[in-house]
Amino acid sequence: MIKKSYEEINSKIKNGTAVVLTAEExxxxxxxxxxxxxxxxxxxxxxxxxxxMCSSGAFINxxxxxxxxxxSKIRLNDVPASGGLAAVDTYIGATEVSDSDENYGGAHVIxxxxxxxxxxxxxxxxxxDCYPRKAIDTLITKDSINECFLFNPRNAxxxxxxxxxxxxxxxxxxxxxxxxxxxxxxxxxxxxxxxxLNDPYLRTIGLGTxxxxxxxxxxxxxxxxxxxxxxxxxxxxxxxxxxxxxxxxGNLKNMxxxxxxxxxxxxxxxxxxxxxxxxxxxxxxxxxxxxxxxDQDIQTSVxxxxxxxxxxxxxxxxxxxxxxxxxxELNGKKVRTAPMSSLYKARAIANQLKSWIQKGxxxxxxxxxxxxxEANILSLDERR
Amino acid sequence: MAKERVLLIFSTETYDKALTxxxxxxxxxxxxxxxxxxTPGKEGHLLIDIDGSEEDVASAYQYLTQEQIKxxxxxxxxxxxxxxxxxxxxxxxxxxxxxxxxxxxxxxxxFSPKKCIACGLCVNACPLRIISIAxxxxxxTMVE
Numbered sequence: 314m315i316k317k318s319y320e321e322i323n324s325k326i327k328n329g330t331a332v333v334l335t336a337e338e339x340x341x342x343x344x345x346x347x348x349x350x351x352x353x354x355x356x357x358x359x360x361x362x363x364x365x366m367c368s369s370g371a372f373i374n375x376x377x378x379x380x381x382x383x384x385s386k387i388r389l390n391d392v393p394a395s396g397g398l399a400a401v402d403t404y405i406g407a408t409e410v411s412d413s414d415e416n417y418g419g420a421h422v423i424x425x426x427x428x429x430x431x432x433x434x435x436x437x438x439x440x441x442d443c444y445p446r447k448a449i450d451t452l453i454t455k456d457s458i459n460e461c462f463l464f465n466p467r468n469a470x471x472x473x474x475x476x477x478x479x480x481x482x483x484x485x486x487x488x489x490x491x492x493x494x495x496x497x498x499x500x501x502x503x504x505x506x507x508x509x510l511n512d513p514y515l516r517t518i519g520l521g522t523x524x525x526x527x528x529x530x531x532x533x534x535x536x537x538x539x540x541x542x543x544x545x546x547x548x549x550x551x552x553x554x555x556x557x558x559x560x561x562x563g564n565l566k567n568m569x570x571x572x573x574x575x576x577x578x579x580x581x582x583x584x585x586x587x588x589x590x591x592x593x594x595x596x597x598x599x600x601x602x603x604x605x606x607x608d609q610d611i612q613t614s615v616x617x618x619x620x621x622x623x624x625x626x627x628x629x630x631x632x633x634x635x636x637x638x639x640x641x642e643l644n645g646k647k648v649r650t651a652p653m654s655s656l657y658k659a660r661a662i663a664n665q666l667k668s669w670i671q672k673g674x675x676x677x678x679x680x681x682x683x684x685x686x687e688a689n690i691l692s693l694d695e696r697r
Numbered sequence: 698m699a700k701e702r703v704l705l706i707f708s709t710e711t712y713d714k715a716l717t718x719x720x721x722x723x724x725x726x727x728x729x730x731x732x733x734x735x736t737p738g739k740e741g742h743l744l745i746d747i748d749g750s751e752e753d754v755a756s757a758y759q760y761l762t763q764e765q766i767k768x769x770x771x772x773x774x775x776x777x778x779x780x781x782x783x784x785x786x787x788x789x790x791x792x793x794x795x796x797x798x799x800x801x802x803x804x805x806x807x808f809s810p811k812k813c814i815a816c817g818l819c820v821n822a823c824p825l826r827i828i829s830i831a832x833x834x835x836x837x838t839m840v841e
Contacts, residue, residue: 363783365824416826489787490822497790574783576824584824586783639801651790655783656804 335663343605361662364654368467374459383444384436407585418583420575467537471509475500480619485580503659504633508591519680525590531563590666609634706767778827788819
């Protein structure tokens with residue numbers, strides 16, 4: 314039984330001898346050389362995903378004006394931001410929509426900040442003895458403000474259901490445009506490249522894990538919201554639906570618009586494409602086995618988004634190999650499939666992270682604490 | 698022989714011409730109407746295939762120009778700002794003409810203008826809003 318420690322792997326990374334493969338490359342290596350040989354030879358597997366993740370946003374400290382103001386109503390490029398923190402702290406959520414343009418929202422403000430553009434800040438206050446000022450209207454950039462960090466409550470879903478539409482009308486959803494009468498099926502995952510599908514029990518991913526976040530290093534801050542590791546799993550340990558999630562944090566000032574893109578989904582709203590890559594250390598053979606997961610080993614269910622109910626009926630279980638082929642059979646008909654997350658970018662992220670590790674500029678971290686191994690999602694029941 | 702797909706845009710003054718009759722009768726070309734949107738008093742759009750000898754197709758163009766109808770080759774109708782594309786594939790979900798497709802090796806979105814019927818569904822399906830269509834997004838509204 315081969316065992317490697319974080320320290321051993323990191324010392325190899327530091328002296329430039331670590332062997333790093335992407336989650337796609339490891340598959341053929343395991344097929345050709347087997348689990349034991351691969352575990353001996355390979356130190357790290359890099360993963361990647363680039364999808365729309367609504368539960369994203371940024372904390373900003375705007376700096377104090379003279380005279381100072383305790384900002385209680387805040388707008389950035391006409392997009393409302395939280396006034397519920399200390400005087401000049403705010404949080405801008407990705408899905409918050411501009412008061413004047415439905416195709417511009419918090420995600421665009423975040424992308425524009427990263428791009429170095431001017432952002433108009435308008436704030437008002439009721440005025441206090443210590444913060445007498447009642448209004449301000451000025452411009453900020455990422456260089457004129459203090460801290461500015463992305464803090465996303467729920468990212469990197471471990472598996473997600475696919476979507477179809479049984480109705481007679483086009484549905485515009487966060488899963489894209491769903492054509493009537495099962496005209497298409499959309500799915501959103503990087504499959505065999507996806508971070509949490511390569512470490513299904515989160516053995517190496519926990520609190521404090523250093524990751525690739527939107528072009529710079531970021532960290533796992535907490536388990537994500539709606540964290541549900543108790544979902545049923547297949548024989549490979551892969552959850553069969555939306556299971557674990559991550560809450561992520563990173564310095565927005567160092568991020569790149571190549572890996573952070575605002576998006577508009579018609580009749581749904583604004584969202585943010587976030588690029589995430591997580592390195593997985595091959596500590597033992599079990600982990601190697603997990604990272605060798607292939608699209609045909611990962612299944613999800615197709616749901617009918619035409620049913621406006623929390624418990625939508627599952628139409629079919631399919632593998633990502635089938636979904637990625639471009640066509641699946643649904644109700645005896647061939648139906649076109651399309652991804653909503655970019656596999657091209659996911660691959661670029663896995664490769665970028667691989668090169669950082671190979672160059673010795675990115676070291677792996679042992680989790681400070683594990684994420685919960687059991688949790689359940691509660692529904693919101695109405696009562697008074 | 699030549700077969701070309703064009704979008705005809707006619708103004709409020711030219712919308713009532715018996716256009717297809719003249720094209721077929723006088724220019725001797727085959728016309729296949731793929732999409733039409735004509736409202737009296739408003740700008741109209743017609744997406745057609747023109748099929749005939751080089752000479753006849755040329756005379757068809759001459760007739761259309763003479764009638765002050767704007768002829769836009771169909772491959773110029775949809776335009777994509779390729780530098781901004783993240784290759785998510787959302788446009789391929791709605792493209793039943795399969796003009797937008799994913800290369801399954803590189804996973805990049807590829808556009809084949811010749812297959813495009815300019816339905817415009819991809820314009821709204823694109824989450825980055827980088828696809829546009831010539832002619833006032835009219836083909837787009839026609840589908841909905």
